[in-house]
Amino acid sequence: MSPVDTETLLQTHVPEVAFSTAPDALVHYACDWTRFHTPQAEAVLWPRTTGQVQQIVRLANAIGKALVPSGGRTGYSAGAVATAGEWVVSMDKMRQIGPFDPVDRLVSVQAGVATGQLQEFAHAQGLFYPVDFASAGSSQIGGNIATNAGGIRVLRYGTTRDYVAGLTVVTGTGEILRLNNGLVKNATGLDLRHLMIGSEGVLGIITEAQMRLIDPPAASSVMLLALSSLDAVMRVFAQARGKLTLSSFELFSHLALQYVMNHRQLAAPFSGESPWYVLLEFDHASDTDEDAAMAFFETGLESGDIEDGILSGSLEQARQLWQYREGISESIAEHTPYKNDIAVRISQVPTFMRQLDAVLKQHYPGFETVWFGHIGDGNLHLNILKPEDMDVAEFQRQCEAVNTHVYGLIESLEGSVSAEHGVGLLKKPYLHHSRSQTEIALMRQIKQAFDPNGVLNPGKMLPDS
């Protein structure tokens, strides 16, 4: 369709909806944080209400147009990219927050409300919205629900799913569903709300949500520990979970530490060198908490699992310690890393890492592997750096082969090929390593039921049949 035709069509059928066909807007709105696909969208639409979203979906059905539901476009799986002349349905103008009910502790939000905006809102009520990660300033509640986003406090507070008390959704046929309505208990059959959570825009467009807010956490501190071995990591985790009230337990290797120190010009946290480091955030409000923390540390020190440790004395120092973990991704970006976000059961983490390291050493001796992750959730970020003398195309070709090893190993350990970034276009070819053929077939039937004409995010998540 020529831009003029598109404009006429939109102006005629959805006259209230703001849109653009300007080339720079199209490129901007056709991309998320992945950079593997050539952006190609036909229009960007900015509805302001559920009703307008419904009009758009009905029009798409009538003319056979594909839609890409679009949030903050911070996704890492190409779920929100447009590559085939789709219309991008952006939630950027659906940013209303409120009303808030203090008895229910529920706040109604439109899907375009940014994660950070909800956190701020909760704070202003003296409450807390615990889902948090580095992209919280731009990612949206709609996108978070569509990916069931996790982040740095999953260990303690769970994922986005745990905070969704109600949803308003426009299905692929343009029906409006109001799901669960903020109820705490609701034993009335299949909970379609939970089907929508993590559905990556293939079943419906989320337009509004009722989000649960909770009590703010107690004062906390951060500990950075130097550990003697990978097995020590698991033992220290078990100890920490028993003795402390943990909200984060993050792992990174010495190599990762070196990259961050170089990149951010940070001083070495310890005088010695240890193979692994863990960062713990835990409740630290009373003398009892302090005693527990010290007892935990002393036990580890005596057993030899812990080699050294630092405790934050203020929130500023806590922030400084987090830098050693949060700066990793950025610090290796210039090495065009192969990235993978995977999960196994917590107890299987060392097995997975050892077996994969062995394979990589044997077949790809020139590769440098940087490990880090939300280890308390069994969630690992595997990063392989491109050797400097290898060109990008050759590196990508070899990484395709690495995938076979990674996913084979995940399958044998019954893990997940995508821990928290979703499937989108990126993980679609590998979904079968984590989900059985029967499951995938059922998913297709569910898709068929919600979106029989396939107008919502076609080509995403479900493998091509």
Next chain:
Amino acid sequence: MKILVPIKRVVDYNVRVQVKPDGSGVATDGVKMSINPFDEIAIEEALRLKEQGKADEVVVVSIGPDEAQQQLRTALAMGADRAILLQSGEAVQPLQAANALLKIVQEEQPELVIMGKQAIDDDNNQTPQMLATLWDRPQATFVSKLSLENNKATATREVDAGLETIEVELPAVISTDLRLNEPRFVKLPDIMKAKRKPLETRPLSDVTGDFSEQELTITQYEAPQPRQKGVMVESVDELITLLKEKGLVA
């Protein structure tokens, strides 16, 4: 040479404080408490002087509730040698604090008192100056660089017009500014060792007697007015019309 470092337990700098509904103060329940950041810098400076061999003992003192022992323990773990807590359940005004510190100064006879230029809870910026006056010794305030030589301290001060370097005769009072240094992290093994370092506690009234100059009481706390939400205008004309409506331009 002995250095005395007074420190205060305050609501952590990064906590967004909330005024209690009845306006009697700010909420501190479950709120992160830390060493006043300027005082942390003072401890760090004292420790660096000790590590350079310029001082041989660092004593930290705090006026505050029993819980302030936590902050004193942190100072000990950072490397201070001894700690004193003057227990007081009530908020203390600068003059009372300066008088109490004067008593400790007279007992301890330090050559140098290094302290934060102000506490971030009440932002008074008075205690160091008052202490120097009561003690009748020189002071160098808002210091961003410090060196000791021949019984003199050379201090670079941050003043409105720029930087000023002055020399003061010891003993003296130094108050620290933000750029003086970056405080170290506390090592967990040092926290363990710090448990064995002496921490003396005594009631504030022991040193101040029946000090009755508590003349200032704060009657009401209020949160600042929230900022008015901005409005987006579509055109310059609309902007001018709005400004005229509000009587901001003629």
